[in-house]
Amino acid sequence: MNIKHYEIEIDEEKPFANCKLERQKYSSVLTNIINSYSYGFVLAINNKWGTGKTTFVKMWEQDLKNNGFQTLYFNAWENDFEDNPLTALMGELKTLTTKDTEPKFKKTLKRASALTKNIAPIIAKAIADRYINTEGIKDAIVGVTKGLSDVFENEVLEYDNKKKNIYEFKQNLSEFIANTNDGKPLVFIIDELDRCRPNYAVSILEQIKHFFSVPNIVFILSIDKVQLGNAIKGVYGSESIDANEYLRRFIDIEYSIPEPDVAIFYNYLYDYFQFDDFFQNSDRISHRELKHDKSDFLETCKLLFTNSNIPLRQQEKIFAHARLALRSFTTNMCVTAHIFLLLTFIKIRHNDFYNKLKSKELSIEEVQEKFSSLIKIEINEDTIRQLMFIEISLVNIYNNFFKERYHRRKLIELDKNTGERKALIPSVFKENSEKEVLGILENINYGFRQGDLDLSHYVNKIDLLEKLIT
Known part of the structure; x- marks a missing residue:
């Protein structure tokens, strides 16, 4: 006798065979959207927590694979132990590498590492300013990473270099994706975004927008928009922020799975x-x-x-x-x-x-x-x-x-x-x-x-x- 509802088994050949909510028809609609706009976009599947989004996207992911798409599934909640989402996202992309594409990926990875260079002193100073009142202690903490004047000078010198690194990262990423998808877009599913740490969720959105907006990547965000909006307000410390307007910067298409019978x-x-x-x-x-x-x-x-x-x-x-x-x-x-x-x-x-x-x-x-x-x-x-x-x-x-x-x-x-x-x-x-x-x-x-x-x-x-x- 069952006293707990376990995850539904997903059959590789017929991924929706065990779906009791008759949702396969919605996966067909979403796949058609990807086929129609394969250049790249961000699609949000917006339903409340507990409505079966995770099961649906996993079934749909397998269906996409069966139709020749390269896919990645990333559970943001399970991975928010990693401070920098760029590390986790690049780690997922690494799973796509082959012997032929590995050189391209390494070039992309090198540019990604350059994007995170020299941010530690600034973060340390920001944390010190917020939580520590004694200036001597504050400077000591920052000094462990780098002198304050050095940080500012370094940031000015690095500004132009960072712009170039972002451009080259996106170029290298685009080339890497083009060599792995046989003409079809890569479908990158990010699940449980609304359940992870608020600052981590916002950081993922920002990095998708600034670093991963390249041709042939389709991002699928499985979210509860209300809860994600609350996280955004928490990160920015203001209830007056229009979370819907903020999310429009990142989401191109929004879709809600209809309630089952x-x-x-x-x-x-x-x-x-x-x-x-x-x-x-x-x-x-x-x-x-x-x-x-x-x-x-x-x-x-x-x-x-x-x-x-x-x-x-x-x-x-x-x-x-x-x-x-x-x-x-x-x-x-x-x-x-x-x-x-x-x-x-x-x-x-x-x-x-x-x-x-x-x-x-x-x-x-x-x-x-x-x-x-x-x-x-x-x-x-x-x-x-x-x-x-x-x-x-x-x-x-x-x-x-x-x-x-x-x-x-x-x-x-x-x-x-x-x-x-x-x-x-x-x-x-x-x-x-x-x-x-x-x-x-x-x-x-x-x-x-x-x-x-x-x-x-x-x-x-x-x-x-x-x-x-x-």
């Missing part, structure tokens, strides 16, 4: 985490009141995940936690799948609400309002019955938990005038719904005999406070 992904996660091993266990489905757990679970997925914009990675976390907690239940124990999934969802996504439920801080009306605020799906004839059923089920277990049996708030009473039972609370999803609420409460208490369960029956297992069954 919600049902495709939650059905995939249901299968991946092997929920059927529990819900469809032959012993379990022999009990009439337990055999609908699978359909209840998946229908609740639809209500919670549709239109919610929940990152795929967080959906994975909800499913993984739910599957682990499910191991606290025996095969013939009542799970009430819709409530179990709802509470797991609330724990992961709305932990403050979850803790208030556990600490009995809310009234029944507040519980109903909080629950309704979570629902983003359109409320119509097809959804309202199920929403009301989950809402009243949540109210029932919370009310049972709130106080001892004989001190609980009554949800049903006998009408003295008519002799009929009536519900004492309406649903927040429908006005004048007491009659329908009564039907739900009677169903819970007398139909499936789950009426005496309280919140602790679920949260103790969800919080992993009970022994797992192996």
Whole structure:
């Protein structure tokens, strides 16, 4: 049984064979863009963290290789231990060298080393100015690298030489690329740029712009633009910086992968985490009141995940936690799948609400309002019955938990005038719904005999406070 979602295996011959989000069509669009503008540009794939960008770009990279492109994949987050991104980027390019192209690469590398010459004294002085107040100590630190006057004089003398080095570096790089790609552009993918150190991320952008803007290199930046924008503001120490305008200097084309169909992904996660091993266990489905757990679970997925914009990675976390907690239940124990999934969802996504439920801080009306605020799906004839059923089920277990049996708030009473039972609370999803609420409460208490369960029956297992069954 899986309790963690591992990276999807990428088949070399059919890289999108294991893609469950039907994204191959987007890779075709992006490859066509590269074919149409092969001279060189920077393309940003902009989606929020946790939406599967890394998996997509790795599948696309393999697809590009299968179509005759030279590619490089560079994870900026894993490599931000290197102070100078130029070192790391050149290190990636070195992997393309052959016996024939190695001389060209060595010339390029020599020019690259010249670009970083004599910057250490300036950096040392800048750090000293910022963090050290004593001038004597400051000068001593800088003096270890080079005298201050020597630094300034050297920089003036080196200015023209640096301009030439940049030009020659780009020329040599262009020639090296031309000899390695058989007429097709090199596709250089930079992933996780928004997760690495802010100054490292900005330095990569700057060096791509100034040193690597040569023919036949296409840079693919896999980013969360909002997070990268925050990094830029942090580096420059100002919230007033227009991060979007700053990024336009570097990005020629921006593309966002469309959100996948919600049902495709939650059905995939249901299968991946092997929920059927529990819900469809032959012993379990022999009990009439337990055999609908699978359909209840998946229908609740639809209500919670549709239109919610929940990152795929967080959906994975909800499913993984739910599957682990499910191991606290025996095969013939009542799970009430819709409530179990709802509470797991609330724990992961709305932990403050979850803790208030556990600490009995809310009234029944507040519980109903909080629950309704979570629902983003359109409320119509097809959804309202199920929403009301989950809402009243949540109210029932919370009310049972709130106080001892004989001190609980009554949800049903006998009408003295008519002799009929009536519900004492309406649903927040429908006005004048007491009659329908009564039907739900009677169903819970007398139909499936789950009426005496309280919140602790679920949260103790969800919080992993009970022994797992192996």
